Amino acid sequence: MPSIPYDLAAFLVEAKRRTYAGLDDDATVAMPLLAGSKQLEHRAPPYAYRDIYFGMGFFAGQETVSRDDRVIWSMSYSGGARAEIADRDTFFAIYKFLRQALLGVRVEEPFRGPRLFEQADMVYRNEVEGTLDRFHGIETIARHDGASLYELRYSGGMLR
Template identity: 85%
Template sequence: MPSVPPDLAAFLVEAKRRTYAGLDDDATVAAPLLAGSKQLEHRAPPYAYRDIYFGMGFFVGQETVSRDDRVIWSMSYSGGARADITDRPTLLEIYKFLRQGLLGVSVEEPYRGPHLFEQAGMTYRNEVEGTRDRFRGIETIARHDGVPLYELRYSGGLLR
């Protein structure tokens, strides 16, 4: 079983805060590798982070971390807003709140956001199991009155 590089978690936290969580839904590289995708990147040698995803209301994506040009870690994810939430202003409000929650990513669990984040009448929850070498989780956003707004499932780990 491969060992987790000791600086991988710190790099992941930095990369996530400097890409989607710290930017916005329209942040992408000028020419993404896959047509129609959004692509976010961060580099701090020897590591490089890439997040490629498709969609907005419902989306799927994959994050990868390379070390010396070899992919060593990956996480795939899919989810989004409730199917009946289709208007762009509401989607943007949910995803703005999501990004605020994702800024709380930690070195201890460098996958998505914290276990709990509350602000602006919404509650973000993140339940994860496993370790950095193999994990899975689910994050949700609901209004404070309990009405669900968003759900995402993710999984990943060290590649071998």
């Protein structure tokens, strides 16, 4: 298995905290590459991070990391709030809570949020298998009473 540079994992943590998790859509670039998408970017040479996604209630997207203008890592994801959630306040509360959980991303598993995050009446869980080289996972948000609110699946790894 190829050695994964620690600095790549550290860069991913920094990029995620400085884009969606930390700034929400305020990190969106004005002219996305794909019409109708949200595109978030962070650069710290030699690395550049890009997250492009479509949708909101249910969304799909892809994150990439380039080193010296060559994409070396990618993660695809899709998911969102449960379709029956129609209350706007609940919808926004779920995504605000998600961003708080995602701020807990760690260098040891720099994919999404921590394994467990709890705040107020919500619980975030992240089940992941693999390493930065090749991984897949599922994150969920539920109420403390067990009612499911959100689910997202993701996978990715080093490109070769």
